[in-house]
Amino acid sequence: MTIFFSAQSTFRKVSSLLREIIKKQDVQLANREINFNNQSIREFLDARDLATDTVVVAIFVLFLTFLRPFGMHQIDIFYAGFFWSVMCFTGYVIYSPTMFFLSKLLDRNLPERINNKAVRLVLSTLVASVLMGLLAPFIINLFFNYFDNSYLQSLPMSILYCTVIGGIIAGVSSIKSLMLQQQQLLKQSAEELALESEKVDTTQSQPIESLINELPIAKRGKLICLQMDDHYLNVITDKGEHLLLMRFKDALAKLEHYDGFQTHRSWWVAKDAVVDTKKDGRKLILVLQNGTEVPVSQTYLANTKAVLDLK
Numbered sequence: 201m202t203i204f205f206s207a208q209s210t211f212r213k214v215s216s217l218l219r220e221i222i223k224k225q226d227v228q229l230a231n232r233e234i235n236f237n238n239q240s241i242r243e244f245l246d247a248r249d250l251a252t253d254t255v256v257v258a259i260f261v262l263f264l265t266f267l268r269p270f271g272m273h274q275i276d277i278f279y280a281g282f283f284w285s286v287m288c289f290t291g292y293v294i295y296s297p298t299m300f301f302l303s304k305l306l307d308r309n310l311p312e313r314i315n316n317k318a319v320r321l322v323l324s325t326l327v328a329s330v331l332m333g334l335l336a337p338f339i340i341n342l343f344f345n346y347f348d349n350s351y352l353q354s355l356p357m358s359i360l361y362c363t364v365i366g367g368i369i370a371g372v373s374s375i376k377s378l379m380l381q382q383q384q385l386l387k388q389s390a391e392e393l394a395l396e397s398e399k400v401d402t403t404q405s406q407p408i409e410s411l412i413n414e415l416p417i418a419k420r421g422k423l424i425c426l427q428m429d430d431h432y433l434n435v436i437t438d439k440g441e442h443l444l445l446m447r448f449k450d451a452l453a454k455l456e457h458y459d460g461f462q463t464h465r466s467w468w469v470a471k472d473a474v475v476d477t478k479k480d481g482r483k484l485i486l487v488l489q490n491g492t493e494v495p496v497s498q499t500y501l502a503n504t505k506a507v508l509d510l511k
Contacts, residue, residue: 253292260369261288283343288369290339294332295366299324321370329366333359411435411454415442423458424473424488426451428466436492461507463496471507484510 265281272280302324307315337354412420412435421439428434428448435442435451452468460470469486476487484496484504496504504510 253296256369256372257288257292260365261285264288264365279343283339286343287336287339290335291332291362291366291369294335295325295328295370298328298331299370302327325367325370326363328370329363330359332366333362336362408455408458411451412437414444414446422473423460423470424490425470425492425494426455426468436490438490461500461503463494463500463504465497465499467494469494474508477508477510 261281261284264284265277268275268277268280275283299321303320306320306323310319333355336358337351340358408423412423415435415437419435419437419440419442421437424436424438426433426435426448429443431445431447432443433446433448433451435444448466448468452462455468458470459472460468462468463486469488473488473490474486475489478485478487478493480495484501486494486496486504488494
């Protein structure tokens, strides 16, 4: 009997634990769905450029107003313009969210072999056109007392007209969206390049700044070259020169990412400080912007010529 009650108690605990797990999973799934929906709404709002969308719709309103299709030649132009404004902007309110969210839904559920932008655009446009076709007769009736025939009889032509006009607007809108995406990608790429360049500049500048900051304030400037002098390092900038108690190899480590090169076992120069070269017999001499002449040893001759693009 004791064993029975113990087993029953254990079963209740396990059941309770399973219910808690299932409940947590349901909450997690619900949260994921909410997050997905919220993310989709944010993406929809971010993707809308109301100014350009309004311009596109307004252009079609003007085009249809002056073209006066579907037997509207006898209608006053201002009345026609008002009608097409209501029709087109109502269409925008229906087409824009329908196509956006339906494309998202299709992207998640269509088979991979037919899941592409063109298929999603066609399907979402057709669905939006059907929705607009169901509403359009009421707008037309509001302006022109359209319901001489039954509502159902008017639907085929209404859906057909909406599909044609809506398809054109959807195509133009898609082209506009692609252009905006390209501009956004170009802008993003430019920002990433600028950020990367800033990181490189920071990487290059931090070590050299630590070296320059060891100089007296009056001598801190653009680095020209370094010369090893026994246990001292002669740091030459465009503001002058100063001896530091520092090993040459430690200084070179600080300048690892800086645009310069070693020319001799006791010399290092900044690349942009070299203004000329000359020969002393078979030896190559670099002339720097401050007039300093730096020798190039055979060990570093090939690299120096490669850096300075010398023959």
